[in-house]
Amino acid sequence: MLELQNISRRFGATQAVSGVSLKVPAGQMVGVIGRSGAGKSTLLRMINRLTEPSEGRILHDGVDVTALRGQGLRDWRTRCGMIFQQFNLVQRLDVLTNVLVGRLNHRPGMLGTVATLFKHFPAEERAMALMALDRFDLADQALQRADTLSGGQQQRVAIARALMQESRIILADEPIASLDPRNARTVMDALRDVNRRDGITVLCNLHHLDTAREYCTRVIAMQGGRMMFDGPPEGLTAARLREIYGVSEAEFNAQSAVEHAPRATAEAPAA
Amino acid sequence: MRPDAQTVTQWQARLPAAFGPGRATRALRWVAGAAFLLWLGWSFWLFDITPARLWNGLEGLATILRLMVPPSPGELWLDILKGMAESVAMAFLGTFLAALLAVPLGFLGARNIVTVTLLRFSVRRLFDGIRGVDQLIWALAYVRAVGLGPLAGVLAIFTSDLAVLAKLYAEAIENAEKRQSEGVMASGGGRLHALRFGVLPQVLPVMLAQALYFFESNTRSAAILGVVGAGGIGLQIAERIKVRHWDEVAFIILLMVLTVAAIDTLSGALRRRLIGRREAAIT
Numbered sequence: 001m002l003e004l005q006n007i008s009r010r011f012g013a014t015q016a017v018s019g020v021s022l023k024v025p026a027g028q029m030v031g032v033i034g035r036s037g038a039g040k041s042t043l044l045r046m047i048n049r050l051t052e053p054s055e056g057r058i059l060h061d062g063v064d065v066t067a068l069r070g071q072g073l074r075d076w077r078t079r080c081g082m083i084f085q086q087f088n089l090v091q092r093l094d095v096l097t098n099v100l101v102g103r104l105n106h107r108p109g110m111l112g113t114v115a116t117l118f119k120h121f122p123a124e125e126r127a128m129a130l131m132a133l134d135r136f137d138l139a140d141q142a143l144q145r146a147d148t149l150s151g152g153q154q155q156r157v158a159i160a161r162a163l164m165q166e167s168r169i170i171l172a173d174e175p176i177a178s179l180d181p182r183n184a185r186t187v188m189d190a191l192r193d194v195n196r197r198d199g200i201t202v203l204c205n206l207h208h209l210d211t212a213r214e215y216c217t218r219v220i221a222m223q224g225g226r227m228m229f230d231g232p233p234e235g236l237t238a239a240r241l242r243e244i245y246g247v248s249e250a251e252f253n254a255q256s257a258v259e260h261a262p263r264a265t266a267e268a269p270a271a
Numbered sequence: 272m273r274p275d276a277q278t279v280t281q282w283q284a285r286l287p288a289a290f291g292p293g294r295a296t297r298a299l300r301w302v303a304g305a306a307f308l309l310w311l312g313w314s315f316w317l318f319d320i321t322p323a324r325l326w327n328g329l330e331g332l333a334t335i336l337r338l339m340v341p342p343s344p345g346e347l348w349l350d351i352l353k354g355m356a357e358s359v360a361m362a363f364l365g366t367f368l369a370a371l372l373a374v375p376l377g378f379l380g381a382r383n384i385v386t387v388t389l390l391r392f393s394v395r396r397l398f399d400g401i402r403g404v405d406q407l408i409w410a411l412a413y414v415r416a417v418g419l420g421p422l423a424g425v426l427a428i429f430t431s432d433l434a435v436l437a438k439l440y441a442e443a444i445e446n447a448e449k450r451q452s453e454g455v456m457a458s459g460g461g462r463l464h465a466l467r468f469g470v471l472p473q474v475l476p477v478m479l480a481q482a483l484y485f486f487e488s489n490t491r492s493a494a495i496l497g498v499v500g501a502g503g504i505g506l507q508i509a510e511r512i513k514v515r516h517w518d519e520v521a522f523i524i525l526l527m528v529l530t531v532a533a534i535d536t537l538s539g540a541l542r543r544r545l546i547g548r549r550e551a552a553i554t
Binding site: 096119120121123124126127128129130131139142143 | 273274278279282283285286288289290291
C-alpha cells in the first residue's frame with residue numbers, strides 16, 4: 001500500500017502540487033490525468049524522490065519514504081521503477097546494458113559497486129534481462145545501441161529495466177506522449193501486462209481520457225496542483241469533467257494533445 | 272522471473288554475445304594488458320627513470336619552493352606589470368586575429384560546405400602542416416624575421432592558432448545539423464543564405480567558446496614565448512630564474528594565475544551573455 005499524506009510542492013512562487021492525499025493498494029493500475037502544468041509529473045517524481053516534497057509524507061507499507069537517505073533511498077528507488085516521457089535510456093549503450101542498469105542496486109557493498117562499474121553482471125542476470133526483453137519481443141535487439149530503436153521499442157526497454165529492478169511499483173510519467181498511436185498501444189499493453197501478471201502497482205500520467213478509461217481501474221484528475229477527482233473512470237462523467245476543467249472531453253483531449261506534443265529530442269545549441 | 276540454470280544455458284546458446292566477452296577474447300585482453308605494462312616498464316628503463324632520481328628531484332624542487340616563500344615583487348616590479356600587460360595584449364591580438372580569419376578558412380575546410388575535394392584537401396593539409404610546427408618554433412622563426420619583441424609573439428600565436436582553430440571550426444561546421452539549412456534553402460534562400468542562417472547560428476557558440484579558451488591558454492603560453500625573446504612576461508621570468516630570484520619568480524607566477532583566473536571569469540560571463548540564454552538569439 002502506497003500512501004500520500006497531504007503532499008505539497010512549491011517551486012518558488014508556484015504551487016505545483018498542493019495537499020494531495022491518496023491511498024493506492026498494491027496491484028492497482030491508476031491513471032493520473034490533467035493538463036500540462038497540473039502537477040502530475042511533480043506528483044510522480046515526488047514519489048520516486050526525484051523531487052523533494054515541500055510538505056507532507058509518503059508511506060509505503062508503513063515505511064516513511066520521505067525520511068529515507070543514502071542506501072535506504074536507493075533501495076526505495078529500486079522498489080519503485082520510473083518510466084519517463086523521453087524514455088531516459090542511455091542512448092550510446094546497448095539495449096542489454098540499459099536493462100542491466102536495473103540491477104545496479106542489487107549487489108551491495110564496495111565489491112558489488114566495483115563489479116557493476118566494470119559491467120560485470122552474472123550470467124543469471126544477463127539471462128534475466130534477455131527474458132525481460134523477450135517478453136516485449138526485443139531480445140533480438142539486445143545488442144544494438146539504444147538509439148537505433150524506435151520510440152515505442154525504447155519505452156518497452158525502459159519497462160524491462162523497471163522489471164529488472166524487481167520493483168513493486170512502476171511510476172510512468174507520460175509514457176506514451178512522445179509516441180504514435182500504434183506504439184502507444186504496445187507500451188500501454190506492456191504496462192498492463194506487468195500490472196496483471198506481476199502484480200506491480202502502476203501509476204501512470206496520461207493526457208488522454210480514453211487511454212485512462214481503457215487501461216486503468218482508477219482515475220485521478222488533477223487541476224492546478226489539486227486532486228479534483230479520485231474514483232473509477234466511469235465516475236468521470238461529462239458533467240464532472242466540465243466542472244473540473246470547464247471544457248468538454250473532446251476539448252480537453254484536444255488541448256492536452258497540443259500541450260503534450262513530443263518535444264524535439266535533440267535540441268540545437270541556443271540559436 | 273529469476274531464471275533457472277537451464278534457462279540461462281538456453282539463452283547462452285541463443286545469444287552468446289550477450290554474456291560478455293568469450294574466453295579467447297578475455298585471454299587476449301590479458302595478454303595485451305601485460306604487453307602494454309611491459310612496454311611501459313621498458314620505456315621507464317630506457318629513460319633511466321628510477322625512484323632515486325625522482326626523489327632527488329623532489330628535494331631540488333623543495334629547495335626552490337623554500338626560496339619562493341615569501342613571494343616578492345622585487346625592485347623592478349613595474350617591469351613585471353608591464354610584461355604581464357604585454358603578454359595579455361599579445362595573446363588577445365594573436366587569438367583575435369586568428370579566430371577571425373579561421374572562420375572563412377574553417378568553412379573552406381568543411382566537407383559539407385566545400386564539395387570540391389581537391390580544394391578542401393589542400394586547405395586541410397595546409398592546416399595540418401602549420402599545426403605540425405609548434406608555437407615556440409614559430410616564435411623563434413619570427414624573432415629572426417621581425418626582430419625581438421611582442422610582434423614576433425603575436426605572429427607566432429596567430430600562425431599556430433589559426434591552423435588549430437580553422438581545423439576545430441571546420442569540424443564544428445561538419446557536425447552542424449543539416450535540417451536547419453535545409454529549411455532555409457526550402458524557403459528560397461541561396462547557398463550563402465543557408466550558411467549564414469542555417470549553419471552559422473549553430474556553430475558560432477562553439478567558435479566563440481573555443482576562441483575564448485585559446486585566449487586564456489595563450490596568456491599562459493605567452494610566458495614561454497618571452498623566454499625566446501618574443502616579448503611579454505616570459506623574459507622577466509627567464510631573467511629572474513637565471514639569477515635565482517625565486518621569490519620574484521613566485522610573485523610573477525601568482526600574478527599569472529590571477530590574470531588567467533580573471534580572464535576565465537570574464538570569458539565565462541561573456542559566454543553566458545552571448546550564448547548561454549535560450550531566449551537571446553545570436554547573430
